[in-house]
Amino acid sequence: MNIVKKIFLILTASLTLGLTVANAADETPDALIKRISQEVLETAKADKDIQSGNEGKILNLVEKKILPYVDFQKMTQMAAANNWDKATAAQQQELVKQFRSLLIYTYSGALSQVKDQTLQYKSPQYNGDNDVIVRSQVVSSRGDPIQLNYHLSKEPDGWKIYDINVLGAWLIETYKGSFRSEINKSGIDGLIKVLVAKNAKLATTFVKKKSS
């Protein structure tokens, strides 16, 4: 390929990249949710490995496409509620790490069950300029449509998801009760231990499926 063509290609590529980066920063929250949901759903439906339950691939998909837009620190802080301030910095860090793993495993499990679902969107609800609920529902061939809403906040590097609502129940709100109960029973370290054990168990189920 001659040098002019090469330069032209490089220029076009960098322009496109530049444009995408600029767009990502300006992206509205519901456009963001639509985009990443569409990407993830399409990949999940098209990839035979994912359809047959290759959790390793699903985990990769989630880490690449979803994680950059989730604020796990905020999620963990909310779930821990009053107990967050009582935790040391090391405990806080460990809590975020473990809760993050748990949520990733859970979400990947949900993705592995995607078959013929489609998504429908409703108008987002803004709470001021920096907080929004993006509302959608999952429609499948069996059962009623499932309400699925996302709570996002505007942070310096873009909109980030910090809570998910399934069928009327906010996930982090639901975890608050579990966190509180564990901390009351065996302290913050006890909660961390429970999370570690749970993640270990979830990891083995994934490995089993991968090898089967």
Add this chain to the structure above:
Amino acid sequence: MKRGTKLRTKLSMNLPGALVLCLLSGCAALPEGTQLSPADPFERMNRATFTFNDSVDQNLFQPVARAYVNVLPGFVQTGVGNFFGNISDVWTAGNSFLQGNGEEGFNGIVRVSFNSSFGLLGVLDLASQAGIPKRRNDFGQTLGVWGIPNGPYFVIPFLGPSVVRDTVALPIDYYGDLWSYYRPVSEHNIGSVLRVTDKRAAYLDSYTLLEDAALDKYIFIRDAFLQRVANQIEMRKNGRTMQEDAVEMQSDESGPAAAKSQKDALPTEPATEMPAEVK
């Protein structure tokens, strides 16, 4: 003598009321737990029932539901779901009217008429495809909309999570369930088993998800359930279910200003065409 009888009558008249009030405020014998949730004073009893239900579910309902899913062809399962869904639409519409939501009630009537006639007694859910969404409603929610508080969390044997108000409303739901009037009894029973199995089959996948996600299944289900009940009643009280759903994203631009103006504008017509779908 007269005064004593008067007193006794007064007490006997107030006793059922007092019992209901007592149940609603959760003054039954408190279980000993680590930390009691104010919404769940019956926790010890509920946990026992929950464990029992879980065991029955794992050993009976789940295997039957799995067999149902694996053996019956997909369209048969859909047909079963639609048939009983159509029957429940009648009671749903009734409750919509009781809650003062005429639009939703009317839509329910349209659903039932349409599906029962053109949809072959409800086996085909043509109304949903025509854009009339399916709703779920029961007398417990009606009581909630009328202002009666939930009452404590209560796990019903076999049936699962509930709150005291909805449990009390169950007999009335049974009264409003058309299938309960079906005769002969043998066919009625087969139908009931099919209905329960089909419902259980719809949640098979989400149950494994739940087991993955929850640290303590009992607490997780309880907290999610209570949120859901509150959310349902909140939505119905505001009469939002129909209106808000009709306001769909039409344009591509969706900044706060655009979304706000959409929220403020009255919906001119219900969204009968498919909204922006992501396949």
